[in-house]
Amino acid sequence: MKKNREQTYDVIVIGGGITGAGTARDCAMRGLKVLLVEKFDFTNGATGRNHGLLHSGARYAVTDKESARECIVENMILRKIARHCVDETDGLFITLPEDDLNYQATFVAACQEAGIRADIISPEEARRIEPSVNPSLTGAVRVPDASIDPFRLTVANVLDARRHGADALTYHEVVGFVVENGEMKGVRLRNNLTGETFEQRAQLVINAAGIWGHQLSVMAGVGVNMFPAKGTLLIFGHRVNQMVINRCRKPANADILVPDDTVCVIGTTSDRVPFETVDDLQVTPEEVDILIKEGEKLAPALASTRILRAYTGVRPLVAADNDPSGRSISRGIVLLDHETRDGLKGFITITGGKMMTYRMMAELATDLACKKLGIDKKCETATTPLPGSETSVLTEKTSKTSYEYSQRVMEGRHGTMTSSIRQQAIEDKALVCECENVTVGEVKFAVEQLHVHHIINLRRRTRLGMGTCQGELCACRGANVLCEVADTPAQKGMQDLTAFMAERWKGMRPVAWGDTLNEAQLTGMIYESLCGFNRVADEKKEVAK
DSSP: OGGGTTOEEEEEEEOOSHHHHHHHHHHHHTTOOEEEEOSSSTTOSGGGSSOOEEOOSGGGTTTOHHHHHHHHHHHHHHHHHTGGGEEOOOEEEEEOTTSOTTHHHHHHHHHHHTTOOOEEEOHHHHHHHOTTSOTTOOEEEEEOOEEEOHHHHHHHHHHHHHHTTOEEESSEEEEEEEEETTEEEEEEEEETTTOOEEEEEEEEEEEOOGGGHHHHHHHTTOOOOEEEEEEEEEEESSOOOSSEEEESSSSOTTOEEEEETTEEEEEOOOEEOOGGGTTSOOOOHHHHHHHHHHHHHHOGGGGGSOEEEEEEEEEEEEOOTTOTTOTTOBSOEEEEEHHHHHSOBTEEEEEESOGGGHHHHHHHHHHHHHHHHTOOOOOOTTTSOOTTOSSOOOOOOSOOSTTHHHHHHHHHHHGGGGGGSOOSSHHHHSEEETTTTEEHHHHHHHHHHSOOOSHHHHHHHHOTTOSTTTTTTTHHHHHHHHHHHTTOOHHHHHHHHHHHHHHHHHHHGGGOSHHHHHHHHHHHIIIIIITOGGGTOOGGGGGOO
């Protein structure tokens, strides 16, 4: 980026979550000169901490009709433009004996009004198509829910933004704004890896930093009425259910079970938290208890299924400016033009919404940006496939080797980009991660194409370390390959690996009993007692996020 520091961009987008990535893509596709900045890694915030549900909108149909309509529109679009990120599972909304069966009629009517397919089926049919469902259910509705991988989706948007000329900086934090005569002229950035600071100028700055957008708005001298809502989720050790299972009632804690690759995720809780805690959220025993208790009501098999880890994120909810109580909060999209709202020219905030509606949010923000910059070009993101979903992936393979399964897994992760992964040499076909079938060739591809700098980045791009052993057997191999491919010094690689294992333990600690505790103790024996990594950890490991 040094060669571009004197360049003035049309737009600087702040935030490397799905909204920021989508906005950078849309702006770049319309011909704008774009810089995307993220203080840590892509998907480090709320984007990487949700249950991966491709909402049909049914969940919001009764309580938030606008959000429900937005969801079903974007649901159908994402199935086309991001096919390699989507697992088309369909979903069930079930009524249990303790629930009011009369609510089902209200629910179906609200779905139909929002344009969402909602078919009432018998409990017998529900048990047939989803054997893991609670057999005592008294009612069921089938809806077009699905699961989606937020990591793949975000990186695909970043890739396409870069293909259209955008620049992207990770580990660069906005520490100030350049404001001259009441007009935003750019940002002051700090490289969180080196500590270096510098200015980058643009005609327009778009704040797409989620809950962290609150601090940015304060820094810019404007206010956004945001309410941090913490949500905790649990990951179970294998895929119990093949369809998304929801409770047919008003949204409440632990009422969605989502199949996600080889695992399943139960979520979520919802509690307002102070802004000063959003960078250091802790999963509580009470949250774990309620997720287990309520999750077993959706799928009784969860009672005997190992829990891999717990994690938590923060929803960027926004209340109306005239409602300091927050009672009007919805999951709707909020676009703020700070020139008309606050008198600060050149600054836009796009927030609220959900991962599901990121593309629509990006379109709204880019429409406003183009209007301000005098650009007359329509949005094409709803019809242009993302990298990896351009054409149908070949389904028939000529290879009959033992690596055929790994080939299929890579196609599931990278779609049409799989053809760029090296697989000719036997070394490239060697497995780095057995749980998730990540090969050496895939690691090389991630470093060369997917903005990977260390092993935590690699986990988000390939799922290395996200399987049953949580990095116990693969993390060291992955770090070794990274040192070779990315030319990382050994000491830096050891520090990154230490940070990676600490991050894995953070998620295992709240559920550290039974097999999970046994696994953690073995992992500790390998990395602390055998490898001595506790002696190489230092304060710099916190940068590896």
